[in-house]
Amino acid sequence: MVLQFTSEQHLDDGVLEREFTLGEIPGILWTPASAPAPLILLGHPPLGLLKMYPRLVARARHAAADGFAAATIELPGSGERPRWAAAEHARADLRRAIEAGEPVSDEIIDALILPLVDKAVPEWQAALDALLSLPEIGGPVGYSGGVISIGVRLVVVEPRIVAAGFFAGSFVPRAMFEEARQVTIPLHVLLQWDDEGNDRQAALDLFDAFGSKEKTLHANMGGHTGVPQFAGDTAAQFFTRHLK
Amino acid sequence: MVLQFTSEQHLDDGVLEREFTLGEIPGILWTPASAPAPLILLGHPPLGLLKMYPRLVARARHAAADGFAAATIELPGSGERPRWAAAEHARADLRRAIEAGEPVSDEIIDALILPLVDKAVPEWQAALDALLSLPEIGGPVGYSGGVISIGVRLVVVEPRIVAAGFFAGSFVPRAMFEEARQVTIPLHVLLQWDDEGNDRQAALDLFDAFGSKEKTLHANMGGHTGVPQFAGDTAAQFFTRHLK
Numbered sequence: 001m002v003l004q005f006t007s008e009q010h011l012d013d014g015v016l017e018r019e020f021t022l023g024e025i026p027g028i029l030w031t032p033a034s035a036p037a038p039l040i041l042l043g044h045p046p047l048g049l050l051k052m053y054p055r056l057v058a059r060a061r062h063a064a065a066d067g068f069a070a071a072t073i074e075l076p077g078s079g080e081r082p083r084w085a086a087a088e089h090a091r092a093d094l095r096r097a098i099e100a101g102e103p104v105s106d107e108i109i110d111a112l113i114l115p116l117v118d119k120a121v122p123e124w125q126a127a128l129d130a131l132l133s134l135p136e137i138g139g140p141v142g143y144s145g146g147v148i149s150i151g152v153r154l155v156v157v158e159p160r161i162v163a164a165g166f167f168a169g170s171f172v173p174r175a176m177f178e179e180a181r182q183v184t185i186p187l188h189v190l191l192q193w194d195d196e197g198n199d200r201q202a203a204l205d206l207f208d209a210f211g212s213k214e215k216t217l218h219a220n221m222g223g224h225t226g227v228p229q230f231a232g233d234t235a236a237q238f239f240t241r242h243l244k
Numbered sequence: 245m246v247l248q249f250t251s252e253q254h255l256d257d258g259v260l261e262r263e264f265t266l267g268e269i270p271g272i273l274w275t276p277a278s279a280p281a282p283l284i285l286l287g288h289p290p291l292g293l294l295k296m297y298p299r300l301v302a303r304a305r306h307a308a309a310d311g312f313a314a315a316t317i318e319l320p321g322s323g324e325r326p327r328w329a330a331a332e333h334a335r336a337d338l339r340r341a342i343e344a345g346e347p348v349s350d351e352i353i354d355a356l357i358l359p360l361v362d363k364a365v366p367e368w369q370a371a372l373d374a375l376l377s378l379p380e381i382g383g384p385v386g387y388s389g390g391v392i393s394i395g396v397r398l399v400v401v402e403p404r405i406v407a408a409g410f411f412a413g414s415f416v417p418r419a420m421f422e423e424a425r426q427v428t429i430p431l432h433v434l435l436q437w438d439d440e441g442n443d444r445q446a447a448l449d450l451f452d453a454f455g456s457k458e459k460t461l462h463a464n465m466g467g468h469t470g471v472p473q474f475a476g477d478t479a480a481q482f483f484t485r486h487l488k
Contacts, residue, residue, distance in 0.1 A: 193452070193461070204448070207463070208437070216475070217437070217463035219451070230485065231460070234478055241474065 001025075003130035015064040017057070022127055026080070027073035028053075029131065030060035034067055036138030038243040039131060041124060041161070042072040043146020045170065046116065048079035059144070059232075066236055068243065069137055073127050075147075076119040086115060109171040113149050117176075121153045128160060142239050148206070149176045156182045163242035164188070165235045168203035168217075169195055169224055180209040187215040188238040190231060195224040245269075247374035259308040261301070266371055270324070271317035272297075273375065274304035278311055280382030282487040283375060285368060285405070286316040287390020289414065290360065292323035303388070303476075310480055312487065313381050317371050319391075320363040330359060353415040357393050361420075365397045372404060386483050392450070393420045400426045407486035408432070409479045412447035412461075413439055413468055424453040431459040432482040434475060439468040 001023040009017045016031045026049060031037060040063050044052045049072065060070040077083050090111035097104050124143075131137050143151055144165040149172055155161045156179050165188040187210055191203050207217045216238070220231050245267040253261045260275045270293060275281060284307050288296045293316065304314040321327050334355035341348050368387075375381050387395055388409040393416055399405045400423050409432040431454055435447050451461045460482070464475050 193459075213465060214472075215437075215465055216472075217461065219461040219463075221457060221459055228458075228460075230481070234481075237474070237478075 001126045001130065003027075003127075003134075005029075011057075011061065013061060013064070015061055017060075022073060022123075022130055024081070025073050025123055025127075027071060027127060028056070028060075029069065029071045029134075030057070030064055031069045031136050032064035032067055035069075035136040037067055037069040037136065038140055038142070039069045039071060039137050040142045040144050040239060040243070041128070042070050042144055043151055043167075044072060044075070045147060046075045046078045049074050050079060062232065062236055063239070066240055068142075068239065069131075071127065071131055073123060075150075076116065076123065084115070086111060104171065106174055110173045110175070113147070113171055113173050114175065116147065117149050117153050120147075120150045121157060124150070124154050125158055128158065132160070140243050142243050144235070144239070149173060152176055152179050152183060152206075155185055161185065163239060165190070165238060167227075168206060169198050171199070172202050172206050177206060177209045180206055181211045183210045184212055186238075186242050187212045188235055189215065189217045190227060190235065191217060191219040192222060192224055192227065193219045194221050197224055245370045245374065247271075247371075247378075249273075255301075255305065257305060257308070259305055261304075266317060266367075266374055268325070269317050269367055269371070271315060271371060272300070272304075273313065273315045273378075274301070274308055275313045275380050276308035276311055279313075279380040281311055281313040281380065282384055282386070283313045283315060283381050284386045284388050284483060284487070285372070286314050286388055287395055287411075288316060288319070289391060290319045290322045293318050294323060306476065306480055307483070310484055312386075312483065313375075315371065315375055317367060319394075320360065320367065328359070330355060348415065350418055354417045354419070357391070357415055357417050358419065360391065361393050361397050364391075364394045365401060368394070368398050369402055372402065376404070384487050386487050388479070388483070393417060396420055396423050396427060396450075399429055405429065407483060409434070409482060411471075412450060413442050415443070416446050416450055421450060421453045424450055425455045427454045428456055430482075430486050431456045432479055433459065433461045434471060434479065435461060435463040436466060436468055436471065437463045438465050441468060 003022050005018045005020045007019040014033045018029045020027050063070040093108045140162045141160050142163045143161050145167045148166045151166050155164050163186045168191040247266050249262045249264045251263040258277045262273045264271050307314040337352045384406040385404050386407045387405050389411045392410045395410050399408050407430045412435040
């Protein structure tokens with residue numbers, strides 16, 4: 001797939017922000033003044049790039065201040081990208097279960113997450129192919145945040161990613177635990193301990209399952225979206241240790 | 245109790261190391277060149293100051309490099325200090341249980357830990373009285389490491405301690421969970437995820453019980469004594485955030 005830049009903007013801290021399309025997929029690339037730079041892929045929840053932009057640009061600026069380029073792409077079925085019926089059904093089932101106060105079944109979690117993983121991972125790999133061909137992007141590559149199941153599959157199938165920071169805050173299909181055992185790169189896993197919408201035990205089980213010799217779990221208070229500033233700083237130090 | 249210095253030594257990085265006695269209790273104080281300095285109390289397992297010295301002096305140097313004084317005292321029943329019969333019996337029961345491959349009962353844990361907590365905590369408070377009267381020690385005070393139940397009781401009863409770094413690697417009596425709920429200061433808790441001699445679930449339950457609004461759990465690989473270097477650095481950043 002061909003990467004085409006569609007806009008370009010210099011942010012006030014010297015970071016160059018460029019929107020691009022990769023085939024039909026929108027994306028954003030942030031590069032620091034120093035080039036070539038190692039790259040961090042910024043994962044995010046399936047809420048659309050537009051809605052996620054404030055948090056993404058903050059993470060990208062932080063990465064750029066540490067000397068990293070950062071890039072992200074729209075997830076399948078998010079933003080302006082076409083929905084698919086099965087995902088819409090799964091989302092409706094999820095809403096019904098939550099509103100009825102019922103536990104979210106494995107069937108709903110599988111229908112919600114597995115097709116998203118299947119679709120998203122090859123797109124992140126295509127983005128990586130295109131981004132690594134740019135002269136301003138060097139290696140190595142890290143992956144940070146987003147839907148944890150996408151991250152798990154991506155780092156299992158993609159040897160160019162050498163370190164990953166995961167956010168253990170989304171549903172995890174049973175099948176992903178087997179894939180987690182195949183992860184061997186250094187991991188930095190964030191968990192919001194008091195995230196009421198999250199299955200804490202599943203997050204701990206997933207952390208336990210990772211095959212990596214270096215894996216760190218950082219659990220903090222503050223609710224799903226309340227990751228403390230110092231936790232972001234520690235995650236940045238993780239990438240500096242492994243990508244520099 | 246009166247604090248009397250018994251030896252004095254300048255370490256090569258400008259840190260002044262002084263041994264002292266507090267009544268019958270031996271202790272060590274390390275001070276950086278900058279004074280008055282905030283103080284970190286260095287907890288340690290009940291193996292005797294002599295045996296623990298290499299790790300304690302490394303932690304003290306790290307603290308001094310960040311501008312902190314550090315101090316520690318011998319635990320009751322450790323080093324040259326008199327044993328008491330009940331603790332010796334509890335230790336023998338523990339050895340028997342472990343050698344027989346049996347689970348360590350609540351009775352053994354209580355007998356092993358609760359009297360140690362009862363005896364040690366007032367001694368740490370007496371040390372704090374004496375240390376805070378020295379002109380080279382300012383506030384605030386942090387507590388770091390050691391037998392976690394001693395740390396929990398100490399920070400509940402001692403309002404001069406404003407932040408604590410705990411190591412969740414020792415047996416926790418059931419009674420301590422109730423005390424943990426009374427802890428409200430910022431906490432930084434280290435857990436060695438693959439520490440086979442430790443009850444991981446009890447450590448997670450204890451972390452959950454802490455009443456603090458700011459509490460962070462850092463779980464790493466490397467076994468009981470294999471806390472990675474970067475975990476020490478992050479703990480140091482925690483104290484810099486809260487004691488400066």
